[in-house]
Amino acid sequence: MSGFSGRRIGRRVLLAATGIVAGALALTGGATAGFAQDKTKIKVASVYTVPIEQQWVGRIHKALKEAESRGEIEYVWAESVAATDYERVMRQYAEAGQQLIVGESFAVERPVRAVAKDYPKTAFLMGSSFGPAGSNLSVFDNFIQEPAYLTGLIAGGMSKSGIIGMVGGYPIPEVNRLMNAFMQGARETNPQIKFMVSFIGSWFDPPKAKEAAFAMIDRGADIMYAERFGVSDAAKERGKLAIGNVIDTQAQYPETVVASALWHMEPTIFRAIAAVRENKFSAEDYGQFSTMKFGGSSLSPLGTFEKKIPEAVLAKVKEREQEIRDGLFRVDVNDSEPKSSM
Numbered sequence: 001m002s003g004f005s006g007r008r009i010g011r012r013v014l015l016a017a018t019g020i021v022a023g024a025l026a027l028t029g030g031a032t033a034g035f036a037q038d039k040t041k042i043k044v045a046s047v048y049t050v051p052i053e054q055q056w057v058g059r060i061h062k063a064l065k066e067a068e069s070r071g072e073i074e075y076v077w078a079e080s081v082a083a084t085d086y087e088r089v090m091r092q093y094a095e096a097g098q099q100l101i102v103g104e105s106f107a108v109e110r111p112v113r114a115v116a117k118d119y120p121k122t123a124f125l126m127g128s129s130f131g132p133a134g135s136n137l138s139v140f141d142n143f144i145q146e147p148a149y150l151t152g153l154i155a156g157g158m159s160k161s162g163i164i165g166m167v168g169g170y171p172i173p174e175v176n177r178l179m180n181a182f183m184q185g186a187r188e189t190n191p192q193i194k195f196m197v198s199f200i201g202s203w204f205d206p207p208k209a210k211e212a213a214f215a216m217i218d219r220g221a222d223i224m225y226a227e228r229f230g231v232s233d234a235a236k237e238r239g240k241l242a243i244g245n246v247i248d249t250q251a252q253y254p255e256t257v258v259a260s261a262l263w264h265m266e267p268t269i270f271r272a273i274a275a276v277r278e279n280k281f282s283a284e285d286y287g288q289f290s291t292m293k294f295g296g297s298s299l300s301p302l303g304t305f306e307k308k309i310p311e312a313v314l315a316k317v318k319e320r321e322q323e324i325r326d327g328l329f330r331v332d333v334n335d336s337e338p339k340s341s342m
Helices: 055-069 083-095 109-118 145-158 173-189 206-218 231-238 266-277 311-325
Strands: 012-019 042-047 073-079 100-104 123-127 137-140 163-168 194-199 223-226 241-246 257-263 297-299
Touching: 042 055, 042 083, 042 266, 055 073, 055 100, 055 241, 055 266, 073 083, 083 100, 083 109, 100 266, 109 123, 109 137, 123 266, 145 173, 145 223, 145 241, 145 257, 145 297, 145 311, 163 173, 163 206, 173 194, 173 311, 194 206, 206 223, 206 231, 223 231, 231 241
Parallel strands: 042 073, 042 100, 100 123, 123 137, 163 194, 163 223, 223 241, 241 257
Antiparallel strands: 012 073, 257 297
């Protein structure tokens, strides 16, 4: 499978038009030779192991499409790329002259780092549990534990059975920290709350996630933490509530999804594009740009549930949200695997 425009890599590769990022964030770090230095459009490619419909990569894709729509970049992407094919696709993009390559390297850390080392004049920005490397491999992560904690406050205060079900993809730090923050919030509003925790061993298998959720609902859970697609469907079918993750799906589930912890990749993506443009891209950890302080995450609008959440709970959520923004309250970053309590 050679070439990019209009051709398939993985399941499909699409060539999009172009976009301008307004107001690049302040840059730090030393310059790396070979990156863009003028106002021509930056050539950006993304390599995704799952479909772009999946919420995690969907947020990356959304931010890059925003940059494209403003005329700042030329953007191509490959989705549903198998781990065994990931390195080859990255190398093809690097050989084709892409200046910035974005993706998630959780299952392919070694190949990604090998490719970055072999192409020192290409900028790489990868979702990773590990640190930056060399002069051109930066990493990011979804540090959205703050709004996850806020959704936990809501869930703990709304559960009538005192049992919350939680379905995740894999017990890796990126998932664990969000679940643990959610559990921290739920225990704050209801110290007696119980949790059922399950991982489906997949990043995108809605039917499997749905079945796991059904099993928890059958055991008494009246609120589901939907870390994966499929969980909210189960909650809707059984007349239970759900808490979303990464994206806001309340419009699709107006009587089911109470609130969501939202991830905004724009601060991370815009900063990386600006760094490439200014010839200042270097190996950095972009993780902090996913926090609420930098606009990288937020609590979703409560919408249809604004009047259904108990007033005392809503007041606590607003108080804690302001304290987080003011730097007066810190949500624990706990990457350990969460465990069931029943």
